[in-house]
Amino acid sequence: MTEYKIALVGFGGVNRGLAQLIAERNAEWKATLGFSLKIVGVTDLFLGSIVAREGLDARQLVALPGEQGAFAQLPGGTAEAFNETIIKHSGADMISEATFTNPVDGEPATTFCRWALESGIHVVTTNKGPIALHGAELKDVARRNGVAFEYEGSVMSGTPVIRLASQALAGADIQGFEGILNGTSNYVLTRMKDGLTFNDAVAQAQQLGYAEADPTADVEGYDVRLKVVILANELLNARLTVSDVACSGISSISPKDIAQATASGASWKLIGSAHREADGSVRANVEARLLPNEHPLASVSGALNAVSFNTGLLGAVTVCGPGAGRIETAFALLSDIIAIHNRYSK
Numbered sequence: 001m002t003e004y005k006i007a008l009v010g011f012g013g014v015n016r017g018l019a020q021l022i023a024e025r026n027a028e029w030k031a032t033l034g035f036s037l038k039i040v041g042v043t044d045l046f047l048g049s050i051v052a053r054e055g056l057d058a059r060q061l062v063a064l065p066g067e068q069g070a071f072a073q074l075p076g077g078t079a080e081a082f083n084e085t086i087i088k089h090s091g092a093d094m095i096s097e098a099t100f101t102n103p104v105d106g107e108p109a110t111t112f113c114r115w116a117l118e119s120g121i122h123v124v125t126t127n128k129g130p131i132a133l134h135g136a137e138l139k140d141v142a143r144r145n146g147v148a149f150e151y152e153g154s155v156m157s158g159t160p161v162i163r164l165a166s167q168a169l170a171g172a173d174i175q176g177f178e179g180i181l182n183g184t185s186n187y188v189l190t191r192m193k194d195g196l197t198f199n200d201a202v203a204q205a206q207q208l209g210y211a212e213a214d215p216t217a218d219v220e221g222y223d224v225r226l227k228v229v230i231l232a233n234e235l236l237n238a239r240l241t242v243s244d245v246a247c248s249g250i251s252s253i254s255p256k257d258i259a260q261a262t263a264s265g266a267s268w269k270l271i272g273s274a275h276r277e278a279d280g281s282v283r284a285n286v287e288a289r290l291l292p293n294e295h296p297l298a299s300v301s302g303a304l305n306a307v308s309f310n311t312g313l314l315g316a317v318t319v320c321g322p323g324a325g326r327i328e329t330a331f332a333l334l335s336d337i338i339a340i341h342n343r344y345s346k
């Protein structure tokens with residue numbers, strides 16, 4: 001039976017969710033998945049850091065108050081975030097990187113991933129910045145160092161779209177996709193339909209753990225733009241950068257627009273899409289669209305997401321599931337760890 005030593009980088013909603021899954025399910029995983037996880041270090045800019053090669057109590061970590069420097073309250077903990085030490089020297093086999101997504105340059109998360117990969121440590125991450133902005137480089141670093149760089153949760157959180165499309169649909173000739181790829185904006189549009197104001201709906205999405213540290217990224221489409229770049233580069237072999245993707249969001253949609261849409265049997269949705277042109281190039285964009293209620297994406301509501309892959313062999317293949325949420329996204333990290341286990345333990 002394998003025991004993986006894992007270090008958690010960033011200890012907000014998602015990595016706390018992973019710690020909770022470990023606290024509740026590690027024993028079961030031994031029997032069902034053939035491995036267990038031992039948390040050997042945690043580091044967070046706000047909370048500080050802690051390292052214990054013999055393993056930390058996941059339940060105690062989950063119960064840690066969200067106060068500045070809180071790790072100093074635990075034996076061996078400190079109020080300072082010793083990111084580099086935890087990543088390189090905690091004895092971890094893998095890191096779970098879940099710091100904030102920086103849509104401009106992907107830092108400092110990209111550096112965290114590079115430190116780990118160059119040290120021969122696997123990386124699982126839900127952070128969209130490093131993949132959308134530096135994915136090719138990081139994959140190359142991983143390959144050269146014989147370790148994995150996995151990021152299933154970067155698109156549609158726990159709903160397995162990247163692996164499904166790149167593995168199960170390999171050979172189906174994916175020509176493009178369109179989807180609702182942001183939980184927060186979809187939640188906001190849904191709640192506005194129920195009569196909530198835009199600001200109140202955003203505040204609720206923050207409380208529920210769906211929103212980015214700066215929710216502007218959710219409502220202005222920047223988060224979807226990163227996801228479109230990730231999917232297009234992964235599945236359409238494109239080499240898109242964020243500047244190739246025209247992008248607008250939902251912040252200009254008023255309660256009146258929502259009411260008019262409802263009255264006319266339609267719904268506003270923030271759609272990210274990409275398709276291959278006849279000349280082989282890939283075009284992508286992000287925009288709010290008014291979908292008639294008969295459209296397959298129109299009924300996808302709340303923090304649910306859905307993406308429709310347009311394939312040459314099967315026609316449209318649509319996947320729907322959670323697009324955000326702490327435990328939902330922590331599950332994606334688990335699925336990455338399972339993929340690593342299946343690849344490296346044989």
Ligand SMILES: NC(=O)C1=CN([C@@H]2O[C@H](COP(=O)(O)OP(=O)(O)OC[C@H]3O[C@@H](n4cnc5c(N)ncnc54)[C@H](O)[C@@H]3O)[C@@H](O)[C@H]2O)C=CC1
Nearest residue numbers: 010011012013014044045046098099100101126127324325
């Ligand atoms: N919450 C969700 O539903 C989903 C989140 N994601 C992505 O997962 C990542 C984590 O998300 P959440 O846990 O919800 O965010 P969060 O905002 O709750 O937690 C992020 C944590 O990272 C820490 N942090 C920020 N900069 C740091 C640094 N330089 N060094 C160490 N720690 C640092 C913060 O103090 C915070 O505790 C983000 O990149 C997000 O975009 C992806 C899919 C879904």
Ligand SMILES: N[C@@H](CC=O)C(=O)O
Nearest residue numbers: 182183184210211212
């Ligand atoms: N803020 C994002 C989280 C997942 O990527 C969203 O709401 O979809």
